[in-house]
Structure formats: structure tokens, C-alpha cells
Amino acid sequence: MLSERRLEVLRAIVQDYVGTEEPVGSKALTERHRLGVSPATVRNDMAVLEEEGFIQQPYTSAGRIPTDKGYRLFVDKLAGVKPLTAAERRAIQSFLDGAVDLDDVVARTVRLLAQLTRQVAVVQYPSLTRSTVRHVELLSLAPARVMLVLITDTGRVEQRLVDCPSPVGETVLADLRARLNSRVVGHRFSDVPSLVQDLPDSFEHDDRPTVATVLATLLETLVEETEERIMLGGTANLTRFNHDFPLTIRPVLEALEEQVVLLKLLGEVKDSGVTVRIGHENAHEGLSSTSVVAVGYGSGDEAVARLGVVGPTRMDYPGTMGAVRAVARYVGQILAES
Amino acid sequence: MLSERRLEVLRAIVQDYVGTEEPVGSKALTERHRLGVSPATVRNDMAVLEEEGFIQQPYTSAGRIPTDKGYRLFVDKLAGVKPLTAAERRAIQSFLDGAVDLDDVVARTVRLLAQLTRQVAVVQYPSLTRSTVRHVELLSLAPARVMLVLITDTGRVEQRLVDCPSPVGETVLADLRARLNSRVVGHRFSDVPSLVQDLPDSFEHDDRPTVATVLATLLETLVEETEERIMLGGTANLTRFNHDFPLTIRPVLEALEEQVVLLKLLGEVKDSGVTVRIGHENAHEGLSSTSVVAVGYGSGDEAVARLGVVGPTRMDYPGTMGAVRAVARYVGQILAES
DNA sequence: CCTGGCACTCATTAGCCACGAGTGCCAGAA
DNA sequence: TTCTGGCACTCGTGGCTAATGAGTGCCAGG
Numbered sequence: 113m114l115s116e117r118r119l120e121v122l123r124a125i126v127q128d129y130v131g132t133e134e135p136v137g138s139k140a141l142t143e144r145h146r147l148g149v150s151p152a153t154v155r156n157d158m159a160v161l162e163e164e165g166f167i168q169q170p171y172t173s174a175g176r177i178p179t180d181k182g183y184r185l186f187v188d189k190l191a192g193v194k195p196l197t198a199a200e201r202r203a204i205q206s207f208l209d210g211a212v213d214l215d216d217v218v219a220r221t222v223r224l225l226a227q228l229t230r231q232v233a234v235v236q237y238p239s240l241t242r243s244t245v246r247h248v249e250l251l252s253l254a255p256a257r258v259m260l261v262l263i264t265d266t267g268r269v270e271q272r273l274v275d276c277p278s279p280v281g282e283t284v285l286a287d288l289r290a291r292l293n294s295r296v297v298g299h300r301f302s303d304v305p306s307l308v309q310d311l312p313d314s315f316e317h318d319d320r321p322t323v324a325t326v327l328a329t330l331l332e333t334l335v336e337e338t339e340e341r342i343m344l345g346g347t348a349n350l351t352r353f354n355h356d357f358p359l360t361i362r363p364v365l366e367a368l369e370e371q372v373v374l375l376k377l378l379g380e381v382k383d384s385g386v387t388v389r390i391g392h393e394n395a396h397e398g399l400s401s402t403s404v405v406a407v408g409y410g411s412g413d414e415a416v417a418r419l420g421v422v423g424p425t426r427m428d429y430p431g432t433m434g435a436v437r438a439v440a441r442y443v444g445q446i447l448a449e450s
Numbered sequence: 451m452l453s454e455r456r457l458e459v460l461r462a463i464v465q466d467y468v469g470t471e472e473p474v475g476s477k478a479l480t481e482r483h484r485l486g487v488s489p490a491t492v493r494n495d496m497a498v499l500e501e502e503g504f505i506q507q508p509y510t511s512a513g514r515i516p517t518d519k520g521y522r523l524f525v526d527k528l529a530g531v532k533p534l535t536a537a538e539r540r541a542i543q544s545f546l547d548g549a550v551d552l553d554d555v556v557a558r559t560v561r562l563l564a565q566l567t568r569q570v571a572v573v574q575y576p577s578l579t580r581s582t583v584r585h586v587e588l589l590s591l592a593p594a595r596v597m598l599v600l601i602t603d604t605g606r607v608e609q610r611l612v613d614c615p616s617p618v619g620e621t622v623l624a625d626l627r628a629r630l631n632s633r634v635v636g637h638r639f640s641d642v643p644s645l646v647q648d649l650p651d652s653f654e655h656d657d658r659p660t661v662a663t664v665l666a667t668l669l670e671t672l673v674e675e676t677e678e679r680i681m682l683g684g685t686a687n688l689t690r691f692n693h694d695f696p697l698t699i700r701p702v703l704e705a706l707e708e709q710v711v712l713l714k715l716l717g718e719v720k721d722s723g724v725t726v727r728i729g730h731e732n733a734h735e736g737l738s739s740t741s742v743v744a745v746g747y748g749s750g751d752e753a754v755a756r757l758g759v760v761g762p763t764r765m766d767y768p769g770t771m772g773a774v775r776a777v778a779r780y781v782g783q784i785l786a787e788s
Numbered sequence: 789c790c791t792g793g794c795a796c797t798c799a800t801t802a803g804c805c806a807c808g809a810g811t812g813c814c815a816g817a818a
Numbered sequence: 819t820t821c822t823g824g825c826a827c828t829c830g831t832g833g834c835t836a837a838t839g840a841g842t843g844c845c846a847g848g
Contacts, residue, residue: 137810150822155811173811173828213610247589249599261587261599261607269599269609272551347685348703365686475841488791493842511797511842 114164120147121157122166123190126178130428135175180391180425183403187388187429194430196438200228204442211446214238214268218343221419221443226346228435231423232368234406236378237341238266238416238447245296245304250289250326255279260329266416266447274329277321284319288326301334340417342374353424363398368422373399378418381406386433391425401425405432409440411447419443452502458485459495460504461528464516468766473513518729518763521741525726525767532768534776538566542780549784552576552606556681559757559781564684566773569761570706572744574716575679576604576754576785583634583642588627588664593617598667604754604785612667615659622657626664639672678755680712691762701736706760711737716756719744724771729763739763743770747778749785757781 114122124145128136138151138158147154158176161167166182169175178186196204207224211217218235225233249261258274291314295307308327312320347368353360367373373396381387389404399422406420420436452460462483466474476489476496485492496514499505504520507513516524534542545562549555556573563571587599596612629652633645646665650658685706691698705711711734719725727742737760744758758774 135810139810151810152822152824153820156821159812169811171829173809174830175810247591247597249587249589251585251587251601253585259585259601261601263589263597263599263609269607271601271607345707348700348707351700351703362686362689365689369683369686473841477841489841490791490793491789494790497843507842509798511840512799513841 114160117147117149118157118161119185119190120145121154122161122178122182123186125158125161125167125176126182126186126190129177130426133426135170135177137175140175177426180393183390183425183429184393187390191430193386193437194434196434200435201438204228204439208442208446214266217443217446219345221439222343222345225419225421225435225439226349228439229421229423229432230346230352231349231421231427231432232347233345233419233421234368234374234378235343235345235419236375236417237343238264238268238410239340242300242410242414242416243268244298244300247297248289248292248330250285250292252280252282252285258285258326260326260333262330262333266411270333272329272333274326276325278318280319280322284315284322288315288323292330304334305331340375342371342378344368344374346421349423360401364402364422367396367398377404377422378406378420381408381418381420383408383415386437387420388429388433403427403429405429405436407436407440409444409447411444416447452498455485455487456495456499457523457528458483459492460499460516460520461524463496463499463505463514464520464524464528467515468764471764473508473515475513478513515764518731521728521763521767522731525728525771529768531724531775532772534772538773539776542566542777546780546784552604555781555784559777560681560683563757563759563773563777564687566777567759567761567770568684568690569687569759569765569770570685571683571757571759572706572712572716573681573683573757574713574755575681576602576606576748577678580638580748580752580754581606582636582638585635586627586630586668588623588630590618590620590623596623596664598664598671600668600671604749608671610667610671612664614663616656618657618660622653622660626653626661630668642672643669678713680709680716682706682712684759687761698739702740702760705734705736715742715760716744716758719746719756719758721746721753724775725758726767726771741765741767743767743774745774745778747782747785749782754785 121141124141124147125136128141128144138154141147141154142149142151158167161182162169162176165179166185167176168179170177204224208217208220211220214237218237222233222235225235243264243266245262246265247263249263251259251261253259253273256276256279258276258280260272260274262270291311292308295311296304299307308330311327312323315323347365350361350364377394377396377399380389386405386407391403392400394400394402394404401424402422403425404420404422406418408415408418410416419440421432423432459479462479462485463474466479466482476492479485479492480487480489496505499520500507500514503517504523505514506517508515542562546555546558549558552575556575560571560573563573581602581604583600584603585601587601589597589599591597591611594614594617596614596618598610598612600608629649630646633649634642637645646668649665650661653661685703688699688702715732715734715737718727724743724745729741730738732738732740732742739762740760741763742758742760744756746753746756748754757778759770761770
């Protein structure tokens with residue numbers, strides 16, 4: 113078990129290393145922090161911390177840097193979430209208030225997060241599975257061609273072309289539109305399949321294939337578009353990886369371009385509270401020297417999507433966590449209002 | 451005036467420099483290219499080329515590298531566009547054929563371009579100004595709240611919430627929807643304002659404010675959404691700037707994150723043929739050591755948007771131009787089919 | 789106008805050395 | 819026990835010098 117002071121030493125190491133980006137030695141530590149003990153004592157503590165795997169020497173007889181395990185302990189036990197200043201809060205609010213539609217909200221959020229944390233920001237579009245239907249519209253484009261438009265409560269719009277097996281009359285279309293909406297509006301996407309199951313039966317025999325086709329496309333849209341979209345920003349901040357530059361940044365950029373990777377990354381986020389994944393805790397190889405700080409957000413109690421940042425393991429965790437949490441809250445508010 | 455052989459020397463310098471990424475000397479040149487003259491002669495030619503500003507020495511008595519002006523001459527006079535191989539063409543086709551909707555087409559195009567050229571790819575969404583209206587839909591969400599959905603011939607969908615001054619009946623809405631569509635469907639966005647100008651007059655006096663509000667929102671959408679969207683990909687390829695890495699890559703990444711910059715960049719593209727902007731020809735400072743190769747694309751004769759790549763001035767121009775042109779053609783085909 | 793020869797330039801690399809931040813260990817004090 | 823001061827040792831960093839070699843400009847002669 114680690115004594116109180118040893119934890120204090122670890123905290124000091126993390127803080128100094130994050131600040132200076134250089135391995136930190138025992139002497140420097142005692143000078144910058146009031147630990148009340150001599151460098152020699154700190155050295156002993158460091159030896160213990162190293163044995164336990166919390167810190168590490170880049171090479172023999174250099175200063176120490178935290179390991180992933182060290183950061184983990186720091187995040188879990190030694191540091192809280194740093195709340196934003198009033199000025200920052202105001203900045204967030206005024207920046208997000210100007211958004212005109214969902215795309216804009218997401219775009220602004222990405223910029224905001226990137227600027228605030230000086231890291232790469234990742235924002236997932238509000239997910240369809242957990243949203244509800246606001247409206248389904250059917251438009252006749254040609255005799256046997258219908259456009260299906262799906263509008264969600266988060267303001268997202270999806271459209272699909274439907275090629276019908278036979279020409280479809282305006283009245284049938286209006287009928288279908290009305291019945292469809294009366295059944296599904298306000299319901300969750302996941303409930304839609306069972307709600308529309310018997311709908312074809314209530315139509316004339318001739319129209320049933322058409323109705324079935326339209327419904328099939330609707331269900332397909334629900335499934336397909338559950339592949340969620342993600343917006344990325346602030347990649348220029350990666351250049352602050354001053355160290356072994358090309359080597360580090362390359363795989364990170366590659367990973368960030370893979371929507372799949374990002375989705376998986378965000379998928380591992382807990383439903384409540386800020387989630388931090390440090391270094392090798394991230395499954396993806398290219399991200400093994402980065403940390404992900406993410407959190408769910410939503411218009412109500414429940415999270416409909418996630419947002420967060422990706423940065424070097426050597427990051428200011430309390431500040432980053434504070435910024436991510438705050439932004440998520442404001443975005444949630446904005447979504448609830450619209 | 452430059453003699454034939456001197457141009458040949460310039461071409462050789464560009465080709466070698468692009469290949470090796472190192473300043474090229476007179477001896478190496480005569481070895482790799484059958485110029486039929488001795489290194490000494492080449493040196494004299496080089497001296498002339500340097501005096502004319504086509505090439506440059508990084509420092510006294512090193513090899514030569516092309517200047518922006520040198521690349522310009524190379525692109526304009528010395529090199530054509532290299533057509534793709536049959537295999538590459540097939541790859542493009544099969545890759546793009548799988549796309550399901552407009553977003554997907556753009557996303558796939560970006561990936562394709564990035565992979566093909568090994569550079570940063572930029573694709574502009576088909577522009578609204580040059581598109582035509584396929585359908586306008588009005589949905590009643592609440593008594594005094596209407597959702598306006600605009601569908602373009604390129605498959606793009608835009609929606610806006612409209613808060614009306616007074617409750618609006620279903621019949622009025624249906625009436626407006628019908629008249630609106632009969633007037634604007636098939637017409638260009640730029641023609642819409644004059645087409646709907648007198649529309650409010652044909653409604654009951656009480657409904658005119660509502661109609662006017664809806665129309666205002668429609669026109670606003672046309673203008674606002676003319677701010678065009680852009681998709682970016684392949685930023686990981688920037689790491690192939692091996693040279694003065696952080697210094698070079700930073701401003702480039704920053705520039706690429708600014709939609710405005712990208713739009714301005716693509717805005718300068720000629721309407722026909724592949725446009726190449728080299729180094730300082732790009733207005734933006736951060737892009738002064740990159741070149742942009744871009745071209746318009748569209749479903750018909752006319753370009754509705756642009757796509758291209760951004761890479762180091764030291765790039766394989768013929769190959770890049772070939773790839774960009776080929777991709778643009780296929781995307782145009784895909785759009786025309788849908 | 790082209791060529792071979794020659795002296796010169798200068799970035800790069802390797803080798804060397806002094807410096808100093810940092811360590812581990814140990815004996816003695818608290 | 820726990821902490822401290824002292825001390826020898828490690829090793830990356832930075833400055834210096836010398837050797838290397840690719841590349842140049844210039845010139846005299848074909």
C-alpha cells in the first residue's frame with residue numbers, strides 16, 4: 113500500500129510532467145512542491161513508485177515520467193474535475209447559442225472543444241436509435257417513385273428514394289402517410305418495426321406490395337442510419353506532440369480518419385460521468401500513446417450521443433475533463449430547447 | 451528564351467527531385483537521364499535556369515531544387531496529364547458504385563482520392579446555387595410551426611423550422627405546398643426568388659403573413675445553404691512531409707480546418723480542365739509550400755462543385771492531375787445516374 | 789558551344805570531451 | 819524505523835574539430 117506522501121509525490125510528478133513535458137527529477141520536485149522532505153527521501157519514494165509500475169525512467173538515471181498506470185491512479189484518486197471559470201462558461205454559451213441547425217450545433221461544438229482543450233475534438237451526431245420520430249413524409253416524385261423523408265426529434269433529417277413495384281396514387285400515398293404518422297410519431301426508433309408490422313393489411317390488396325416496399329425502406333433507413341456519423345476537429349493540435357513527431361502523429365491521424373475506430377472508441381464510454389481511457393487502455397494500436405476523455409450528452413436525462421477529445425496521455429486531465437463535461441451539458445441544453 | 455535542352459534539364463530536375471526528395475546535382479542528372487551531354491554542360495544550363503528563377507540552391511554549392519515558377523513551367527509546358535491504368539479505373543468504378551446516398555458518394559470520393567494520390571483530398575458537396583429544385587415539402591408540426599424541407603436534384607436535403615405569426619390550417623398549407631411546387635420544381639435556385647415573389651398576393655389576406663414568412667425562410671435557406679460544405683480526408687498523408695515537419699504541417703492543418711479557406715481555394719478553380727495552383731500562388735499563407743490540384747465535376751456538362759487534393763509543391767503533378775480528373779469524371783457519372 | 793580539369797564551398801557525420809541533471813546506495817541522525 | 823546528507827556513477831546533451839564528399843563555378847582547349 114502506498115503511503116499518503118508517496119501518492120503526493122506521484123501527483124507532483126504528473127503535474128510537473130504535464131507542465132514541462134520533461135522527465136522530472138527528485139531535486140526539481142522538492143523545489144517546486146512543498147513536500148517537507150529532502151530529495152533523497154523523494155528518491156526512495158520514486159523507487160517504490162517505479163517498482164509498483166506507476167512511473168518509469170526513459171533511460172537509466174534520467175528523471176521519471178508517469179506510466180499509463182500512473183495516470184490512471186492520478187485520474188481515479190488524486191485529481192478531481194476542474195470546473196471551468198465563469199468566463200469560459202459564458203464563452204461556451206454565447207458560442208453555442210448562435211447555432212442555426214443540428215449540423216451547425218455539432219460543427220460549433222467541435223470547434224469549441226478543440227479550442228478549449230487544445231486537443232482533437234470528436235463529436236458524435238445524436239444517435240437515431242435512441243431518438244424518436246417527429247414526422248415521416250412521403251413525396252411522389254414519379255408515378256412509381258416515392259421519396260421517404262424521416263425527421264427526428266433531434267432535428268436530423270434522413271431521406272431515401274423508394275422504387276415501388278407499381279404506380280402509386282396520391283390518395284393511397286396520403287392515406288399511408290397519415291396512418292404511418294399516427295402510429296409512429298413520438299415513438300422511439302426501436303419501437304417502430306412492431307408498430308407498423310400489420311399496416312399493409314389495412315390497405316387494398318393491390319396496394320399492399322407498394323406499402324410493404326415503403327415500409328421496408330423505412331425500417332432499412334432506421335437500421336442503416338444507425339451507423340452514426342462523427343465530426344472531427346482540431347487536428348492541428350496534434351502538432352503539439354513535439355517529441356518523436358512523425359512517428360507519433362501518423363498512426364493517430366490514421367486512426368482518427370476511420371469512422372469505425374472513432375465509433376468504437378466512443379462506444380466504450382459509460383452512460384454517466386466522464387470516461388477517461390488512457391494509453392494502452394484504448395484497443396486501437398495507433399492510439400496507444402493517446403488518451404480519450406469522453407462523455408455522453410443528450411437533451412433529456414438519457415445520453416443520445418457522445419463527445420470528447422483525443423490527446424497525448426500527457427494531458428491536463430482535470431482541466432480537460434472539466435471542459436468536456438461542461439460542453440456536453442450546454443449542448444444538451446441547446447438540443448432540449450430546439 | 452530557353453533552348454530545348456534546357457527545358458529537358460528542368461524536366462529532369464523536377465522528376466528527380468519529386469522522386470528522391472533531395473536536391474539534384476549535375477552529375478546525378480547525367481547518370482539518370484540520357485541527355486547526351488556532360489555534367490559540365492548541364493551545370494551551365496542550370497546556371498541559366500537559376501538566373502531565370504526556375505530553380506534554386508538551398509545553399510551555396512548544393513544541388514538544385516525547382517522553384518514555384520519552375521513547377522509552373524513544368525506543369526504548363528513540360529508534362530501532360532498521366533492517364534490512369536485500367537486497373538486503377540476499375541478500382542475507382544467499383545469503389546464508387548457501392549455508394550448509397552449523396553453523403554456516401556462524397557465520403558467515398560474523399561477516401562478514394564486520398565488513397566490514389568496519397569495526399570489530402572478535398573471534396574465539395576454539390577452546390578445548391580447551380581442545382582435545381584426537385585421538391586419543396588411543408589409539414590405542420592404544431593399549430594403555428596411548420597417544417598420546410600427542400601430537396602435538390604443532386605439528392606441533397608435541407609430543412610428549416612418556421613415559426614409562423616399565426617396558426618396555419620392544413621388546407622392553406624396544402625395549397626401553398628402545391629402552388630409553390632408547381633412554380634419552382636425543376637428551376638434553378640437562383641431563379642426561385644423572382645418565381646415566388648407574387649405568391650402571397652394570391653392568398654387570403656389573413657394568410658399572407660404566414661405565406662410570406664414561409665417564403666422568406668425558403669429564400670434564406672437558399673442563400674444560407676449556398677455556404678457550401680466540404681469534406682476532407684487523408685490528412686495522415688501530411689506526415690509524408692518528412693522535412694521540417696512540425697513547422698510545415700502545422701499551418702497546413704490549420705488552414706485545412708477552415709472551411710472558408712478551402713472554399714476560397716476551390717472557388718478559384720477554372721470551370722473546365724484541371725487547375726493547378728502552386729506554392730505561393732495560393733493566397734493563404736499556411737499553404738505557401740503546398741500545391742492544390744483541383745477540377746470541377748457535375749452530373750451534366752456544367753460543374754456543380756469541385757474536388758481536388760492538397761499536397762507538397764514537390765508532388766507528382768502528371769499522376770495527381772490524372773487521378774483527380776478521372777475521379778471527377780466518375781463522380782459526375784454517378785451523380786447523373788441517381 | 790561543349791568538355792574535362794581543378795580549386796573551392798559547405799552541409800553532414802563521426803568522434804571526442806566536458807557538463808550536469810539525476811540516480812542508487814550507504815552510513816549516520818532523528 | 820524513517821529520513822537525510824554525501825558520494826560515486828550513469829548517460830544524454832551540447833559544443834568543438836576534422837574528415838568526407840557531393841556539388842559548384844570557372845577556365846582553357848577541342
